[in-house]
Amino acid sequence: MKKIIEKEFALNYLNKYGSQMTVGNGYLGVRGALEEEYPEQVRGMYVAGIYNRPSGSLSSELVNLPDVTRFQVMLDGENFSMQAGKVHAYERYLDMNTGELIRKITWESSAGKKYQLNFHRFVSKAAKHVIAAKVEIMPLSGAAKVKVKTGIDAQQTNFGTQQLAELSLRIFDEKLMVGEYETIESKQHITIATKVNKKGIFTAKNRQLMTEVEQEIAENQLFTLEKISMVKTSLDQVDAELPNTTYAELKRASETLWADFWEHAGVRVESTNDFDQFALDFACYHLEIMTPKDDFRCSVGAKGLTGEGYKGHVFWDTEIFIMPFFLYNKPEIAKQLLKYRYLHLKEAKEKATKNGYNGALFPWESAFSGEEETPEFAAINIRTGTRQKVASAISEHHLVADIAYAVCEYETATKDAQFMKECGSELLLETAEFWLSRATNRNGRLEILDVIGPDEYTEHIDNNTYTNYMAHYNVKKALEWNKDNADFVARAEAFLEKIYLPVANESGLIPQDDTFLEKDWINLDKYKAAQGTQGILLDYSRQEVNELQILKQADLVMLFYLFPRMFAPDAVKQNLDYYENRTIHDSSLSKAIHAIVENRTGNRAQAYQFFQEACLIDLGNEPHSSDDGLHAASLGAIWLAVVFGFAGIDTSGELLEIAPNIPDSWQSVAFEFSWKGEKILVEIAQNRLHLSKSTKSVLELVIHGEKHQLTDTLTIKLDQKDVSL
Template structure:
């Protein structure tokens, strides 16, 4: 069945080159390869990224995920005529990302300017069974006559991050007139990267090699006979000095060895191995919906496919960047998106990966403590943006204002502190699911204590009450405000759970416990006002409102900033994204349902949704409020953030958090799971378009399959211990399989 899930690109259009370049990214968490077409187009950006390989161009810049030398480019000439879809005539064109097996296929029927027709099939995958491997297969058939085909391909180190070069060339080699290898080094971080590749041709060819201007290329000349397909298979791999074990010590040797081992299998056999791994993944993690709108399933599969492709599940030293390994947006940095939008997917499908993402924070705890100290606080202040080192990587200044010549300080590193509590929230979520005492006792407790300690030191006293002043909440259109509801509640939860686990594990830091108790008893927590509205911060509700409809039409474009300065936006009731709504999503039982609805309506009306994190969260809260239509509409709109028609919105990479959020909507929204005191509850409310929703779920050591139909909830325990589940207010113990009816789709 999975074989049918395909993302299509049905028309060659230069305007969409980089959108599909992002959408057709293939990755395995170790590396990501943008879906650039094999042949070059001036507008097209190629990209090969390896998790953790960052570099600073100079001391004024922050670390950037390095665009590595390219292995995907193939230049072809047929009887001297350059193959380009801008030239000649495209008789048919189709590119398909086959999600089931993780392969891209592109089929083209093309008439050259000379009038002869040629058929091309391009295939490509990055292996899931061997994270270093990528392979390409090209099949060319001359349909009308014999012809001479010239192919030029190899390793192209002219790639840059939009003009910034991060690599010096250490070595380029050709071994045995067959294997090409380039070894590169990042200029500042000093990582060594070895790229190794070789080509295999189906027909006798004239092959030569040359290195020039940072390119190591092979030229292959072959005579095509009419209707006899020619195939070229290209195997490549990437090893770096960041790799674990022997490979990390000598990436070049590892690359040569791996290439020798792989090449004899051939493209098809290697693809099969990789596809087998994908099959396991789909079995383990796929969310299935039966919807009147088939696109829903595709969007869900696509989200899972790309989250898998960008998560470095192999190595706890890295986490998931805001664009994963799909592009250079946000310089490959890791934000709160990793914990709040990506981690839950892993936690509920493969908890080991979630643990690694949390270990990433633990490994960087000292950097966070150092940042807190530099900023005059205690405990751990995690960086708003981080890369490999765990240091703060947020640029100190935003891009220059080209009209004034000034650069505004980026406030996020200084004030967007909620990330500290977000990490704490994820830790507790991890524990509640896994009951992993060992982790919690060591990493969890250390992180909770230091994040809790941060908040205690962060609060300031006024008239006996504690405030958290001068922060930025998730809504970045409102900067430097006091008592942000999201931040204060999250900080409260952070300290409360820190104290809980200190108690549980007999921690003896009595002073911290005492200070924590005091913090909890005196921290100001904004309450709903007379209109049931929870004030986003101390001043938000008193600010003027404007009609946002014209900006909502072009949401995602930040068009408001063309009409108003950032300072002006800050002084109005304008939201970039869910903020109080985010809080309501995380703590569904904090307020009565009436309050939740009122706040959803109120804040949504003031939200432009210029952030890709906004829609899905609104969908979840709407679903829980029984607003089926709105929930489903928000879900569909969230699915279009990358897959929608805007040709340029994903040029610099996919919206990782948004992909994670699509999964969140199905599980936390429509299936409406929530966790309270280590207990799983389920209150499904399917959209009208959906007749069935099914997904696997890891919960406290058990693997469950959960299926929700219009009439029933069917729970199956595949493995693991008995688990207790609360459904619509009733408690069930699941030991094998059970069917519950007819509780769902009741309005709250």
């Protein structure tokens, strides 16, 4: 049963459920706001790629479009609200099997009359522009007069900022309403059309185009109002029309595609803890509805299409944490995400030139234009009254190599020579050119100075190990793909020979950067207990944190994750223990990565604990953890933790390697995995690995260090042990 369930109405959790219960399809996302109004409830409807830069702002924002989900219900003259009257029964859930959001309430008015109200909503997976909604009302205490008011509400804002100009409002045949809008700065045109299946009285006032339907209903008679809406924009490559159909017909078509998704992209876990399967379903569902499928002008923002956090901007999260889910399920979607970067190679080269470098320097935060969107200053510190400069755009350059890494992962998994010819090799070349110009000749070697690694609590440091190794990998792979460029070959070979790659000191510790191991250490138990809140910044300034051995998230451990064979197992274990003790995990990107590396070292119990804690980032009890949207990358990381952690998948070589080590509480895990044109069904039990595929071609792979050949099926006995070195 794939359901996100709200067992009782609680205002404190309103916006968290609004994010969790988002319905969508990758083109369009609609937050799971309740149909009636409540204080501080945030409605949201977003289309991938529709951004606007508000007046006075340096950053564009994913636009919150006019709302079509609101229904004002009057029952015998009394406004329906769960803050009034009495709620006798309440149930709300998002059925992830079908993408349908359902709410059922038995409500008693202040006059003592009872009613049954049911609300249904989904965004079509078959017709990507369409939102379908249905309201059902049944009087339970005699006949009733029902009034329902709904339509198009353009009063929505982005945290109070209005992004749209209203161009025109039209009504047709007493059922159809059409609103035309335009983003104020970016001049994107949006059309929203909506119709109901009953005639009503129209009003247009204060940016709202509404219809009010009124009907007398006998006791136990069902009143049903269906509302079909459509959104289209000037970015659309194919025109869309409002379908002339019913809620049920739209639902059937959408359900068929959802069934196909779950059959091929779902992960099936048999566990003594049902939460594991639920968390995986939650992650897979949201990864699917947040990712554009057929337009490489758009990518995945840090909150997907579930909210306005980070203004809808695209980070390194997409390539490292989100793209793998699609690369190994639907590689064509992964290619779209990489083509988004290639599309903006020109802007990346312009940014590099502006900053005094060669090649391509991609923006730390990106949107539709491909230009840098990172704000120059952070929010005002209410204790000091000052704003701190945001250093990410000028120093957090590992993003460049992260994109190159994703290109290489795509090529290895797909052998897509056409993509490499058209996009991939040039991306590798231009990102490598950046590193050739970014490195400084010092101490008889090439060093990369004044950077920020993945750990954002440690700023403006030299020779971040993650960054240096990633730069080396970037240039090495570019060299492999550009051997006919003699000038580049000579410079790349010189770079690879001289670049400084930090190694373990006499104590066996690999330094995170030049000075990290020289800094003081403090006990972090207090802050680890409140991880995700950045509580340490209430006790220490950012500068003070920067001078301590404190990590916000996995840094060197990220390198261990991406390159599982680069360092000796004993070295990984020692450094994992050392750095985890200094990591607060204040970033949602951290816990799942630690889970993977812990599992690879044999510490299955600790890995499972980290995995479960990673699942709680959006599914935990904290009521406001996801108010402005879900943590998209952490959802991708949940999938990574299962596939690259517990299942032991390793794609870092030409041969696929599998070394399963599933938790004790799991009886089995199964999923499909795309590799070099083959779709492999991977089924793992505690003592058995079974692989199967539909073709008879021979696929060579490595299982627990031994080579095997897979034709159609292969079964291997396993001996799993919790090493806990």
